[in-house]
Amino acid sequence: xxxxxxxxxxxxxxxxxxxxxxxxxxxxxxxxxxxxxxxxxxxxxxxxxxxxxxxxxxxxxxxxxxxxxxxxxxxxxxxxxxxxxxxxxxxxxxxxxxxxxxxxxxxxxxxxxxxxxxxxxxxxxxxxxxxxxxxxxxxxxxxxxxxxxxxxxxxxxxxxxxxxxxxxxxxxxxxxxxxxxxxxxxxxxxxxxxxxxxxxxxxxxxxxxxxxxxxxxxxxxxxxxxxxxxxxxxxxxxxxxxxxxxxxxxxxxxxxxxxxxxxxxxxxxxxxxxxxxxxxxxxxxxxxxxxxxxxxxxxxxxxxxxxxxxxxxxxxxxxxxxxx
Amino acid sequence: xxxxxxxxxxxxxxxxxxxxxxxxxxxxxxxxxxxxxxxxxxxxxxxxxxxxxxxxxxxxxxxxxxxxxxxxxxxxxxxxxxxxxxxxxxxxxxxxxxxxxxxxxxxxxxxxxxxxxxxxxxxxxxxxxxxxxxxxxxxxxxxxxxxxxxxxxxxxxxxxxxxxxxxxxxxxxxxxxxxxxxxxxxxx
Numbered sequence: 001x002x003x004x005x006x007x008x009x010x011x012x013x014x015x016x017x018x019x020x021x022x023x024x025x026x027x028x029x030x031x032x033x034x035x036x037x038x039x040x041x042x043x044x045x046x047x048x049x050x051x052x053x054x055x056x057x058x059x060x061x062x063x064x065x066x067x068x069x070x071x072x073x074x075x076x077x078x079x080x081x082x083x084x085x086x087x088x089x090x091x092x093x094x095x096x097x098x099x100x101x102x103x104x105x106x107x108x109x110x111x112x113x114x115x116x117x118x119x120x121x122x123x124x125x126x127x128x129x130x131x132x133x134x135x136x137x138x139x140x141x142x143x144x145x146x147x148x149x150x151x152x153x154x155x156x157x158x159x160x161x162x163x164x165x166x167x168x169x170x171x172x173x174x175x176x177x178x179x180x181x182x183x184x185x186x187x188x189x190x191x192x193x194x195x196x197x198x199x200x201x202x203x204x205x206x207x208x209x210x211x212x213x214x215x216x217x218x219x220x221x222x223x224x225x226x227x228x229x230x231x232x233x234x235x236x237x238x239x240x241x242x243x244x245x246x247x248x249x250x251x252x253x254x255x256x257x258x259x260x261x262x263x264x265x266x267x268x269x270x271x272x273x274x275x276x277x278x279x280x281x282x283x284x285x286x287x288x289x290x291x292x293x294x295x296x297x298x299x300x301x302x303x304x305x306x307x308x309x310x311x312x313x314x315x316x317x318x319x320x321x322x323x324x
Numbered sequence: 325x326x327x328x329x330x331x332x333x334x335x336x337x338x339x340x341x342x343x344x345x346x347x348x349x350x351x352x353x354x355x356x357x358x359x360x361x362x363x364x365x366x367x368x369x370x371x372x373x374x375x376x377x378x379x380x381x382x383x384x385x386x387x388x389x390x391x392x393x394x395x396x397x398x399x400x401x402x403x404x405x406x407x408x409x410x411x412x413x414x415x416x417x418x419x420x421x422x423x424x425x426x427x428x429x430x431x432x433x434x435x436x437x438x439x440x441x442x443x444x445x446x447x448x449x450x451x452x453x454x455x456x457x458x459x460x461x462x463x464x465x466x467x468x469x470x471x472x473x474x475x476x477x478x479x480x481x482x483x484x485x486x487x488x489x490x491x492x493x494x495x496x497x498x499x500x501x502x503x504x505x506x507x508x509x510x511x512x
Contacts (some may be wrong), residue, residue: 003379016325050425097405098472099415
């Protein structure tokens with residue numbers, strides 16, 4: 001691992017000022033230090049976010065606000081999160097290991113890098129790590145990789161479970177720039193498709209810092225569910241995951257949001273499923289017919305075509321569980 | 325390559341001896357680099373002054389400088405759990421914890437569990453249930469298990485297995501590890 005300095009800023013101003021001058025933020029460090037040990041990331045100046053007042057979890061009648069430095073384990077166990085936004089708690093508890101969840105943060109989780117093995121091994125070419133070097137994944141080991149949102153330059157899947165849960169809750173992200181200005185964007189606009197610039201993964205501007213995630217309260221959110229399908233029962237990334245939030249009072253679907261993980265180059269909303277359900281009666285047939293539409297436009301690689309079938313089944317199971 | 329962080333555990337400790345029966349070696353004289361910083365960690369209730377680089381992991385600080393080599397280095401990437409310690413009462417992997425960020429926090433390692441030579445109930449249960457074979461993952465397993473019981477996640481064998489998933493045992497001693505945790509939780 002390359003040597004680096006670690007600055008402990010005495011406030012948000014100092015932190016984002018240092019970020020604007022090229023320093024890299026470190027939150028829980030569970031992904032960044034893995035990458036640094038493998039020389040995939042080579043930061044020379046780190047900015048420690050731990051001293052900053054960004055750990056609060058605030059609940060009101062209308063919303064949930066998660067400080068960017070709130071720990072995954074604390075958010076997962078928060079009684080209001082469990083009761084009113086269960087998909088968040090379920091997605092977090094399906095993530096990583098207990099030790100990593102005690103370290104990893106909400107902001108860091110959203111910005112974790114892909115698990116594509118070519119990205120994480122500097123012995124290989126990778127357009128995301130070295131722009132223009134090529135993508136061996138397209139003809140190589142791609143069983144775990146994306147089938148939606150891919151480009152000829154990159155098929156890396158996005159690894160966050162939390163992000164999939166948060167986009168069905170239509171969460172937004174509070175950002176702070178080095179000049180002190182703040183803005184709020186929908187989480188759905190944070191991650192970018194790879195296109196021909198797979199190394200540009202988010203819409204964050206240079207030095208911009210995630211300070212919080214805001215989640216509106218909703219009836220659908222209270223009836224939400226996260227299903228994760230993986231190669232072993234725990235401590236593994238998703239082959240396919242499905243997040244559902246649904247309000248189907250009196251047997252009619254009033255509000256429905258569905259998204260998937262493990263299949264997209266970014267957290268993937270499934271409007272084709274939502275449109276087939278919205279305003280329709282909630283019956284086993286409408287659920288099955290809607291789930292069968294999941295994954296339109298998929299472009300599987302050589303080893304991951306099974307994800308198309310698995311996605312449809314995972315979406316159906318998640319819909320059934322959320323409405324049971 | 326793919327999945328190497330899970331399956332390719334490099335179980336070669338930094339020193340040739342993996343057992344801890346020998347006296348702790350004298351801390352190596354730190355090589356002072358430009359970035360070196362002087363810190364004081366609180367380890368097992370005692371202050372531990374160290375000189376480290378910002379990139380030094382808590383794991384390396386404990387093993388290579390403090391001579392506390394009960395905490396083990398397996399994958400060094402957060403995947404195996406052999407390096408599990410408690411920081412302010414929470415279990416974490418020390419390989420992905422920077423030593424400088426652990427200042428001002430209460431750190432507990434496997435060496436800090438026994439009281440006056442009496443094994444912690446979880447340690448005693450691992451002995452009674454034969455919860456290990458080679459023993460390399462055992463300190464991490466025990467630190468994780470102690471935290472698991474305090475968290476209230478020992479309600480069933482299935483729950484124990486799920487909440488121990490951050491600790492890998494390549495000997496496959498899992499049934500006895502679960503039995504040891506179940507016994508220790510019931511005793512408590």
